[in-house]
Amino acid sequence: MGRKFAIIGHRAPSSGKINLNDLPGSSGRIDVLARAVNTALFLSHGIREDTDIILHLLGGPGPARRIKFQGSILRGIHSDERAIAGQVAKALKEPVPAIGQFVEIHSGFWHSGGGIEQTIREWDREGVRLFVLDNEGDSFNSEIHDLDSIGFILSDDQPFTESELESMEGIGSISLGNRWLQGHVCISIIHHLLDSI
């Protein structure tokens, strides 16, 4: 089963520079996104080839940018937050591609314009079964093992905005317990649950 994650970086810069020496502060919590990439893709030895993750960089300046890491063909990225943020920094030097047009910067590392509503549209078209991760959602149902492709949407350290919630209307939600966890921990738990069925 293909696994996909979409994480929203509300303050993460979509263009310009990232200060690699201050990922949690002046870089719009890029550290949270880099940890999510690390957890989504990397095993102790190797990469999860069945997994993609899309970062949504909404902090400006200029239009929103999405960055996709595609586990099946990803090359040249290591399990290290600063190195992952360094790759993101390279993409930010390029103009933002048109909404929906994914441009490959190097193998398995893509960027595009658009926000979460665009990702939801694309995943719907591809037949991905979507879920929002939400501590008040439904419990995880192991019957989802029948699906070909499954996608999970999560936020950074901030709550989803009204307009994000609107674009996610009608999508089922999954709770991993009633306490708020960090996003990368949720990704790890999802992998564990899917690995176990």
Ligand SMILES: C[S@@+](CC[C@H](N)C(=O)[O-])C[C@H]1O[C@@H](n2cnc3c(N)ncnc32)[C@H](O)[C@@H]1O
């Ligand atoms: C650090 S939490 C965000 C907390 C933020 N203060 C809020 O109020 O939304 C990051 C993301 O992880 C996911 N998450 C955290 N805890 C969860 C839980 N217990 N069950 C399901 N998803 C969870 C949610 O998608 C959340 O947006």
